[in-house]
Amino acid sequence: MPAPAPAVFTRLSALAAIDDVDARGTRVIPETFTGEPLGTVPVGTAADVEAAFGTARAAQPRWAARDAAERAAVLDRFRGLLVRHRDELMDIVQAETGKARWAAQEEIMGMLFAARWFTRNAPALLRPQSVPGAFPLLNRASVRTQPKGVVGVIAPWNYPMLLSVGDAIPALLAGNAVVVKPDSQTPFSALAAADLLYRAGLPRGLLQVVPGPGTEVGTAIADSCDYLMFTGSSATGRTLAERAGRRLIGFSAELGGKNPMIVARGANLDRAAKAAVRACFSNAGQLCISIERLYVERSIADEFTEKFLRAVGTARLGAGYGYTADIGSLISAAQLETVTKHVADATSKGATVLAGGKARPDIGPLFFEPTVLADVTDEMECGRSETFGPLVSIYPVESVDEAVRLANDTEYGLNASVWARTKADGERIAARLRAGTVCVDEGYAPAWGTTGAPMGGMGTSGVGRRHGADGLLKYTEPQTVVVTRFLNLDTPPLVPTAVWQRVLMSITRGLRFLPGR
Template identity: 80%
Template sequence: MPTPEGAVFDRLSALAAIAETRPTKTITETFTGARLGTVPVGTAEDVTAAAARARTAQAGWAERTPAERAAVLERFRALVVEHRDSLMDVIQAETGKARWAAQEEIMGLIFAARYFARVTPDLLRPRRVPGAFPVLNRTEVSHRPKGVVGVIAPWNYPMLLSIGDAIPALLAGNAAVVKPDSQTPFSALAAADLLYKAGLPRDLLAVVTGPGTVVGTAIVDICDYLMFTGSSATGRTLAEQCGRRLIGFSAELGGKNPMIVARGANLNKVAKAAVRACFSNAGQLCISIERLYVERSVAAEFTEKFLAAVRAAKLGAAYDYSTDIGSLISQSQLETVSKHVADATSKGAKVLAGGKARPDLGPLFFEPTVLSEVTDEMECGRNETFGPLVSIYPVDNVEEAIRLANDTEYGLNASVWAATKAEGERIAGQLHAGTVCVDEGYAPAWGSTAAPMGGMGISGVGRRHGADGLLKFTEPQTIVVTRFMNLDAPPLVSQQRWQRFLMTVTRSLRLLPGR
């Protein structure tokens, strides 16, 4: 199994927007624990300097037309396609995910660049809206960039959720300061490198590597808007910090996502797709499935088919498509999954598949695990595991499945499989989740970049993707031009008569379209 060359990581490390004298951190290959390279450890001063350079560069960037900015992102998209294999190598080396899951991340980056480059010129075009008084007022709404946008990214999709989230911010005319997770800095740096090659001004996008308590805190203290992906607990803390500064905040947070399998569904298809839905990136995905609600009349048959598909999935390390499930990312993730399984089994849950670490494959591998008889008293009952662990719950009917699926603080993603598409849509409309996939797990919802994506409850604030995913990085500005006369009473007309006339005009406006 060849490891990407160390020279690649040495070159990427030099792109970090940090003083050369800073200490360094060693980044290791997740599959083996071998050294990949080092990155400088940033400080608050590095963030301040990077943000100052970014703010200066942003003034000139905002003067470019949206179409000119979009052209840079189109070139970036083409470069991502051209260099996709080397980018997947970097993602796999840092995260340990399977090759197909790394490609899924690259596809998401391509989708985001393509969609936002295409729609930005129209979304940012100034628009006329009805004024207070027809003819007298001409009202126009435009969108101004926020300034410097901070992006604090996670380790599980380190390229897509760092530079991918910066893309709409940049297209809206902003600068961006990105803090990648300390475990996965090279993925963000590799994508940033292609943005620079596509023509993005170097100072406009800064990647500052370092601990969240230092670099992340400094970004929150200096940015004009914050985009965050991570846990609900950290999201609450960051929301409070943004609230004190009265700056905008958007976040995709945790999920305890359900799948409903109704009688009449094609169980062969469901079983195969559920393996991807539950164990993509070894379950380290905010929108992956952790709860399976299956109508009792088909529960035994589904469970048999699902377990067979799980056991057939190949767990291993490879920089090709020969494996289905990769590694966990860290010792702490391995410990969390192990503790959730041990806690559940000690309280009566049954292991139907998996349940063990696999040090024979690498230091951080854990078998895809399926549990039954899980209760709310168990750690994995209501809390997000964020690993290769899913629980099966037989239910009497669809109504019970819907009730149990909604019985959670989370509300990020859900999956529905039923006898017909119409029934699936009916069930989907009753679920408390920001996205729901009918006859799939999560990928079509994520890939629908023209539609907003985000969470309800403690699963998020705001949306990425769609028009909302770009316009949130702007400040709407309304300019109203009053023509012919202002609202003072004309000469020789009393105030009483004038105010009566204005009220008559106001009442008549209801007859006009759009009012």
């Protein structure tokens, strides 16, 4: 199956929110599998961001005034279009990222999960909620939601559709407009998803996609938006958090991870070894929630390692738009260099290569073998730093207690995986881990796909959450409205002030007997 036709990228390029393409210049986007050009995309500037926000701010009040159920209907039509166009969307994602087709399908599934959960639940979550007033009968209180205004989304390249337009879904449902900056390496994926939203009936002004460099376009979005959603490195997240803090706007971020898997005695080692291949090497390891550390109880370490290496050895590394490959390409020369350096650094300091360890230019310019290391120490770059590539280290441990201690011995806290004798044992281990999500008897996908639950990190792995009620309501401002009936708190006529104050105090003390007080 060939790469998508050039006409596809020409059409998508025209959807970018950039007025004067000739004045701004263009960037050539290569097909990751081969390095050959796919198409060109205009390069935005701060002026384009300013114009995009002007358009978005003009469109947002009319959108917010529509009933939440009407907004949900638009997003539900978008969900239907995702299903209908999933093959061409996967083609575009693969062309830009080089991932295997099953990993590209993860993006479509993730957006389907998000669109389904938010469209079904947003109207109820956004409905005014009654709460007890300060004084029974006298006060009727409700909590309402108001949209933030225009949300800025700065998206990464590793899941360029899901983490750009996918993150816009709850923001739009909450009544906001959105300005998206896709990563410069993967603009077409975001534009393709935006195109389906427009076809579903979303007013064009509400979602603006501005490709361009982070130093200019990303900074301008951070300095213009009413709320900022970012996915990327912890270092960039800190910088953006500082900018948001200076402006006193809300900020949410999913950042890096050095995610552990614990394999305890009694676990099903065949299942654990097979699932670990997906958990470690999905999207060639370029996934914030993928596994980079394997802690295995020593009594089963040799057996697990043998099974895991056998599974790694049968994984198919390859390029193509069909389901013939298990592991795809890295995204860029910079990622290839990072993985190569981490392996070289580790082996030079005493680590043992159990599998892989080499680039594979015979397959494509950016391919690297799935690599398993042993004898890794904290002095090695890959010991504590995120590689974000097809590299995992395996550590035998004496006990589950030691595994938990080592798993938690990190600045990160995004995702973890646990395999134990029983589900109950796995849940008990999970409760001891400092991670935003933990999968028992899987790697990462069930936690990600559970869209009704919050998803995010602890420590330097993130701030705030996506998914669930938190992932919707973060894009709103809560507003408390209290209606006073019958009489207010002024002292009634003919009643001495001291008597009235004693009455108020008596009522206040008596409220403790009422439910919810």
